[in-house]
Amino acid sequence: MDDSVRLIELAQFLRTRRARLSPEQAGLPGSGRRRTPGLRRGEVALLAGVSIDWYTWLEQARPIQVSAQVLDSISRALQLGTDERKHLFLLALPQLPADLSNEEDIISESLQSFLDHQGASPAYVTDQRLIVKAWNKAANTIYGPYDKMPERERHTVWRTFLSPNVRQLLQENWEKHARHRLAIFRAAYGKFPGDPWWMEMINELQLASDDFREWWPQHDVLSGPEGEKINYHPEAGLLIFNQISFAVSDSPHLTVTVNLPADEQTVSKMNQLLAKY
Numbered sequence: 343m344d345d346s347v348r349l350i351e352l353a354q355f356l357r358t359r360r361a362r363l364s365p366e367q368a369g370l371p372g373s374g375r376r377r378t379p380g381l382r383r384g385e386v387a388l389l390a391g392v393s394i395d396w397y398t399w400l401e402q403a404r405p406i407q408v409s410a411q412v413l414d415s416i417s418r419a420l421q422l423g424t425d426e427r428k429h430l431f432l433l434a435l436p437q438l439p440a441d442l443s444n445e446e447d448i449i450s451e452s453l454q455s456f457l458d459h460q461g462a463s464p465a466y467v468t469d470q471r472l473i474v475k476a477w478n479k480a481a482n483t484i485y486g487p488y489d490k491m492p493e494r495e496r497h498t499v500w501r502t503f504l505s506p507n508v509r510q511l512l513q514e515n516w517e518k519h520a521r522h523r524l525a526i527f528r529a530a531y532g533k534f535p536g537d538p539w540w541m542e543m544i545n546e547l548q549l550a551s552d553d554f555r556e557w558w559p560q561h562d563v564l565s566g567p568e569g570e571k572i573n574y575h576p577e578a579g580l581l582i583f584n585q586i587s588f589a590v591s592d593s594p595h596l597t598v599t600v601n602l603p604a605d606e607q608t609v610s611k612m613n614q615l616l617a618k619y
Contacts, residue, residue, distance in 0.1 A: 349403040352433040356401050359420040360386055368419070389419035408434045428594075437533050449476040453590060456598070457481075462612035464583070465600040467590070471539065472498045472527055475596065480612060483619055484511075484575060497543070499527045503551040511573050517553075519571075524557055525564035532563070571601055577618075578611040 361380035365371065370385055381389075387397040392412060399406050413434055417427045431439050449467060457465045457478040464481035466474050466488075474496040477488050485508075488496055495501055502508055502523045509516050534540050548555045567585040575581055583601035590596040603609040 345405065346403070348433055348436065349405060352430075353401045353403040355429065355433060356386075356416075356420070359422060359426065363421060367421070386416070386419050390415040392416075410435070410439065414439070449596075450592075453596075453598075460600055462609050462616065463600050463602050465598065468498060468597050468599065470530055470533070470595045470597075471543075472523075472530060474498060479616060479619070481601075483615060484573065484581070499523055499554075500543075500547065503547060503554050511575065513574050515572050519568065520553065521557060521562065522564060522568055524554065525562040528558075528561060529563040529565055567599065570604065575611075575615070578615045581608050581611060583608065 360383070361378070363381050364379075365381060365385065368381060368385065368389060370381075370389075383398050383401060384394045387394040390397065390412070392415065396406065397416075400408070410431070413430055414427075417430055420426075422430060427439060431437060453467065454476055457467070457476060460478050460480065462480055464478065464484050466477040466481045466485070469475050473493060474488055477486065482488050495505070502520050512519050531540050531544070544558070548558060567587040569585060571583040571585045573581040573583070582604040584604050585599060585601050587597055587599040590598060603612060
């Protein structure tokens, strides 16, 4: 979206949210009838703890600097719902809020059902920290067992760099995969620079992995799936997949990844492997 269009959308959105909220609803004393409904700009500025000039410029679609902290203050002042708060952040920064409620991390029954219906295709869901939050039997069999792992070991970067099983599964393809996964992690971190969780994870990875410590300063960034993914399973042997990924429509911070068998041999081997477990 063009910046000027985005700022106009932001200004219009703020005006409509302000117009629907009365002083009484916002906890302010009533002042009788008004020519226009809703809060005045000065009242929103007061509630959000910003200057009236700054808030006025925001509603005038001027290209001014905004921060996540100020957007949260405006969100509270205007009593925005979860979806409205996301919309505000996307228009103003643009990025999603860094903090997500526990409710947003819940994997819906329909999403889990989608994973389960992928059959011989390993499929899983990651959050914006790249932690695996849900999976199907195929993914659990090949890349898990996720159901027996603590959350730290379900972090895809931690597991890539520190799990001997992942190195065995990828063999000569490990470095390519690890660099790709690290570049995705770096791009995701760009949304939350300085966030305590991310800083702790990065520091621990630097201490635990020589490869991570060497490659992290290179600042490589990527988004999207790997494409062809070659695995060497200790029982099934060579497995070749084509990887796709996409965001969940009603939870855009969640990403679904599906590894589609690239040939009939991989399908057959996966079915035989799944029949054992």
